[in-house]
Amino acid sequence: DTGVSQNPRHKITKRGQNVTFRCDPISEHNRLYWYRQTLGQGPEFLTYFQNEAQLEKSRLLSDRFSAERPKGSFSTLEIQRTEQGDSAMYLCASSSPRALNTEAFFGQGTRLTVV
Amino acid sequence: DAKTTQPPSMDCAEGRAANLPCNHSTISGNEYVYWYRQIHSQGPQYIIHGLKNNETNEMASLIITEDRKSSTLILPHATLRDTAVYYCIVSLYNQGGKLIFGQGTELSVKP
Numbered sequence: 001d002t003g004v005s006q007n008p009r010h011k012i013t014k015r016g017q018n019v020t021f022r023c024d025p026i027s028e029h030n031r032l033y034w035y036r037q038t039l040g041q042g043p044e045f046l047t048y049f050q051n052e053a054q055l056e057k058s059r060l061l062s063d064r065f066s067a068e069r070p071k072g073s074f075s076t077l078e079i080q081r082t083e084q085g086d087s088a089m090y091l092c093a094s095s096s097p098r099a100l101n102t103e104a105f106f107g108q109g110t111r112l113t114v115v
Numbered sequence: 116d117a118k119t120t121q122p123p124s125m126d127c128a129e130g131r132a133a134n135l136p137c138n139h140s141t142i143s144g145n146e147y148v149y150w151y152r153q154i155h156s157q158g159p160q161y162i163i164h165g166l167k168n169n170e171t172n173e174m175a176s177l178i179i180t181e182d183r184k185s186s187t188l189i190l191p192h193a194t195l196r197d198t199a200v201y202y203c204i205v206s207l208y209n210q211g212g213k214l215i216f217g218q219g220t221e222l223s224v225k226p
Contacts, residue, residue, distance in 0.1 A: 004158070031212060033212040033213060041218070042200075042202060042216030042217055042218055042219055043159065043214075043216045044216070045213055045214065045215065048212065048213055056213070091158050091159070093158070093159075093212040094212065095212040102208060102212075103149070103161035103164065103212075104159075104161065104212030104214065105161070105212075106158030106159045106160070107158050108157060108158050109157075109158050
């Protein structure tokens with residue numbers, strides 16, 4: 001297992017376009033998390049899934065954002081009608097509550113630039 | 116909001132111990148102290164966590180005060196590759212990856 005994988009690593013898009021990011025968690029990790037990180041700030045929690053159920057959404061997740069995890073494995077995060085303020089690093093993490101340590105394992109992130 | 120306070124930056128000489136402090140005066144009895152670090156342009160990496168006893172692993176040691184209101188992460192022999200932003204987070208054990216990050220401490224290890 002190579003860890004949490006995120007694609008693409010970088011995305012440049014024009015304002016108003018839709019973008020979709022993919023996250024493949026560590027296999028058998030049933031919890032998956034999305035974070036957003038802007039320059040100079042710590043990551044901000046956006047949402048999390050336990051298996052295919054989206055259990056919590058931050059108020060940061062506006063109506064233009066939607067996340068799915070249809071089969072309880074990989075997840076997608078879509079941003080519709082992108083704005084310049086959406087430019088950030090989008091991080092995905094996974095964890096397993098059955099493990100002795102419930103630490104989160106993060107991917108390398110997808111850096112979004114909206115021009 | 117983050118429940119921890121950390122100095123914004125610290126320097127450490129290569130080969131010396133790096134001691135990173137964290138205040139968490141409002142920590143509740145069932146919350147753990149977690150430490151993560153983030154090397155530039157990478158995702159955060161778990162380092163260590165603890166409840167009330169001191170903990171040690173291959174990466175670091177975690178010293179938690181008896182009243183649990185503060186802790187110190189110790190990197191015993193810092194290397195240049197330890198240059199990163201270090202985040203101290205308090206979280207319930209079963210929260211797993213739902214973490215509230217603060218600003219962290221930017222540690223610079225210098226030759």
